[in-house]
Amino acid sequence: MTEFTEIPVIRLGDRPDSEIAADFRAAYGTTGFGYVLDHGVDPALIEAVFDASARFHALPLEAKMQVAVDRSHRGYIPINSSTDVNSTLADVTKPNQSASFMMMREDAAADPATYLSGPNQWPDLEGFRPALEAYSAAMCDLGRRLMSIALQAAEITDTSILSAFDTPTTWLRLLHYPPQPATSAGDLYGSAPHTDFGCLTLLVQDDVGGLQVKTPAGHWVDVPKRDGTFVVNVGDMLNRMSNGRLLSTPHRVINRSGRERYSCPFFYDPHVQTVIEPLPGTGTPRFEPQIFGDFLRGELEAAYEAHKPVRK
Ligand SMILES: O=C(O)CCC(=O)C(=O)O
Numbered sequence: 001m002t003e004f005t006e007i008p009v010i011r012l013g014d015r016p017d018s019e020i021a022a023d024f025r026a027a028y029g030t031t032g033f034g035y036v037l038d039h040g041v042d043p044a045l046i047e048a049v050f051d052a053s054a055r056f057h058a059l060p061l062e063a064k065m066q067v068a069v070d071r072s073h074r075g076y077i078p079i080n081s082s083t084d085v086n087s088t089l090a091d092v093t094k095p096n097q098s099a100s101f102m103m104m105r106e107d108a109a110a111d112p113a114t115y116l117s118g119p120n121q122w123p124d125l126e127g128f129r130p131a132l133e134a135y136s137a138a139m140c141d142l143g144r145r146l147m148s149i150a151l152q153a154a155e156i157t158d159t160s161i162l163s164a165f166d167t168p169t170t171w172l173r174l175l176h177y178p179p180q181p182a183t184s185a186g187d188l189y190g191s192a193p194h195t196d197f198g199c200l201t202l203l204v205q206d207d208v209g210g211l212q213v214k215t216p217a218g219h220w221v222d223v224p225k226r227d228g229t230f231v232v233n234v235g236d237m238l239n240r241m242s243n244g245r246l247l248s249t250p251h252r253v254i255n256r257s258g259r260e261r262y263s264c265p266f267f268y269d270p271h272v273q274t275v276i277e278p279l280p281g282t283g284t285p286r287f288e289p290q291i292f293g294d295f296l297r298g299e300l301e302a303a304y305e306a307h308k309p310v311r312k
């Protein structure tokens with residue numbers, strides 16, 4: 001694998017997809033991360049989501065606990081309630097030092113046959129729901145465009161997998177990281193080293209910093225805020241679909257800035273019933289087929305208190 005020292009920039013604008021796909025291949029075949037510029041998303045939508053996040057996290061704990069995360073993974077995830085125990089990247093024993101609000105796809109009702117389906121839980125906060133819904137809709141449009149570019153970048157010839165995103169699995173996570181003491185233990189993380197489990201992550205962050213990406217040689221490269229960009233990275237499912245051509249790179253967050261940090265990742269993934277496997281055009285398959293929902297269940301049950309299997 002090729003060593004890297006910085007995160008590449010990919011400009012969208014109105015360039016032809018074939019040109020963007022070439023840049024995408026160069027970036028995601030080596031770093032797995034990129035700054036996406038000229039993406040066309042209204043900055044007012046991004047500002048509104050940060051404002052909504054700050055107002056939510058400032059609520060009293062009781063108000064946040066009224067929308068505590070449910071079994072369909074929607075709502076408030078308090079600090080010290082998730083641990084990346086499945087991580088093969090670090091010996092993780094301590095829970096992540098962050099709290100978050102999770103919005104997923106809005107379904108009218110939970111369908112017992114569809115893992116993680118259901119309506120969102122909304123706090124009683126003026127303007128919160130419309131801000132998140134407008135942002136999520138814009139991220140779905142951008143996610144779809146980037147998925148199509150990613151398939152081209154991986155030289156996938158049959159693009160019928162895009163229909164798995166007609167009813168996508170989406171996760172908008174409003175994260176709040178309190179400052180960690182400068183002297184905190186080396187294995188205490190805002191977010192422990194991990195790879196993202198889906199297809200594409202589109203992240204906006206404030207200017208506090210703390211996100212780092214691991215290079216093949218084991219160095220950690222800072223990913224600071226760059227105005228007007230999304231940090232976009234490839235997750236495990238797109239890594240498998242591309243038969244390893246696009247990389248799902250380990251990353252972590254340590255907030256030793258002394259300030260509170262806010263970030264808003266949006267995860268753009270296929271429907272849970274999608275079979276994930278190396279797609280035509282990518283050579284001899286290096287991965288076994290797997291149903292996305294089965295994979296997710298394993299990850300969520302291992303990491304989150306709210307998902308531990310109920311004992312009967
Ligand atoms: O907060 C960040 O900058 C990154 C968060 C992250 O990696 C995640 O939620 O998967």
Ligand SMILES: [Fe+2]
Pocket residue numbers: 194195196251
């Ligand atoms: Fe991540």
